[in-house]
Structures are given as C-alpha cells and as structure tokens.
Amino acid sequence: MKLDLITNKRNIEKNMNPNDEFYTPIYAIKPLLKYLDNYKTIWCPFDNEDSYFVKELEKAGHKVIYTHILNGEDFFEIEPDNYDCIVSNPPYSLKNEVLNRLFKLNKPFAMLMGVVGIFESKTRFDLFKNNNFEIMYFNKRISYFRNYEEEKPMLNPPFSSVYITHNVLPKQIIFEEIEKSDK
Numbered sequence: 001m002k003l004d005l006i007t008n009k010r011n012i013e014k015n016m017n018p019n020d021e022f023y024t025p026i027y028a029i030k031p032l033l034k035y036l037d038n039y040k041t042i043w044c045p046f047d048n049e050d051s052y053f054v055k056e057l058e059k060a061g062h063k064v065i066y067t068h069i070l071n072g073e074d075f076f077e078i079e080p081d082n083y084d085c086i087v088s089n090p091p092y093s094l095k096n097e098v099l100n101r102l103f104k105l106n107k108p109f110a111m112l113m114g115v116v117g118i119f120e121s122k123t124r125f126d127l128f129k130n131n132n133f134e135i136m137y138f139n140k141r142i143s144y145f146r147n148y149e150e151e152k153p154m155l156n157p158p159f160s161s162v163y164i165t166h167n168v169l170p171k172q173i174i175f176e177e178i179e180k181s182d183k
C-alpha cells in the first residue's frame, strides 16, 4: 500500500489525476493483437476516439466500444450491453478498484499496467490468488505519450509495463518483443 501511495502521488485536479494522463503507443498494442482474434466486440473503457487502442483494434477488424470519464462514462458505473473482451491501459491510481471490478465482471480482459508493486498489496494478492490471470512481459520498457499530438512517446516511467490479462493468453506468462521504431 505504501508503494502505491508513492507511485501514485495523488494530485487530483477537477476529478482528474494528472498522473493518470499518459497514453499508450502503437508498439505496445501490436504484440497483444494476435491474442484477441476470438473477440469480435472489444470495450475500451478508458479511451476516447484518439486512443491508439481504439484505432489499432478497429484496424485489426474488431468492433470497438470506447468510453471515457471525460465523456461522462465512468468505468465503475457503466457496462455496455454486448461485448466480448475489455482492453485498455487504466488509471494506475485506481489499479485495485479497476482490477476488482474487472474480475467481478468476469469477462476476458487485458490491461497494460506498471509492474512495480503489482503484487505488493494485500488487496491485489487476494485478487490474483482467487482469480485466473496471465501476464505478458516485454523485452523493453514502454514509453508513453503525454498527449496524442506528440510524434514520439517521450514519457519514460522508471518501471516496466506488463499486460495483466484474464482468460486471454494461452499460458500464465508470455514473453513478447516490442519494436520501438513503430509509433
């Protein structure tokens, strides 16, 4: 819990935590795509139309439902009627709450998250112990965009990111390589 407080450094302005505003590059999404072939409709619950999750999933032929708090769509209060899988990069300041809700929804999901301290929490220990989950581990750290207009992701967090998934990956741990020359 202490580590969560340090890594989240909450500084909330108008219901937004600036530490949660960083956006995922395409190269971090590509390695996941081949595991999503069975899912026709994908819900991206922390995303707007500019999100590369939305764009890449649509490009790969999925129907994408995207929702975001700034459009009045709070992940903790809504759920689309029909969808097959949930994919995104969630607000890290809410990782316990997000994982808790995802496991309760009990749909396949893939969430990109910082790996530091992911198992160092009683709440998450219990969630991981009591639910099926898998991890996708990368050969390199992912950099993030501060806004979608940037040419290259310039934000380099001091931790690696992994996908935590539920009933998506074929093994409990999968290793994938990322190509940082992609955007």
Ligand SMILES: C[S@@+](CC[C@H](N)C(=O)[O-])C[C@H]1O[C@@H](n2cnc3c(N)ncnc32)[C@H](O)[C@@H]1O
Residues within 6 Å of the ligand: 016, 020, 021, 022, 023, 024, 045, 046, 047, 051, 052, 053, 067, 068, 069, 070, 073, 074, 075, 076, 088, 089, 090, 091, 092
């Ligand atoms: C780490 S960012 C990632 C954005 C996008 N998924 C991406 O990867 O490019 C998480 C986003 O979730 C939004 N968010 C925070 N709380 C939310 C909530 N309760 N419901 C929906 N979106 C929320 C934040 O404003 C932020 O834009």
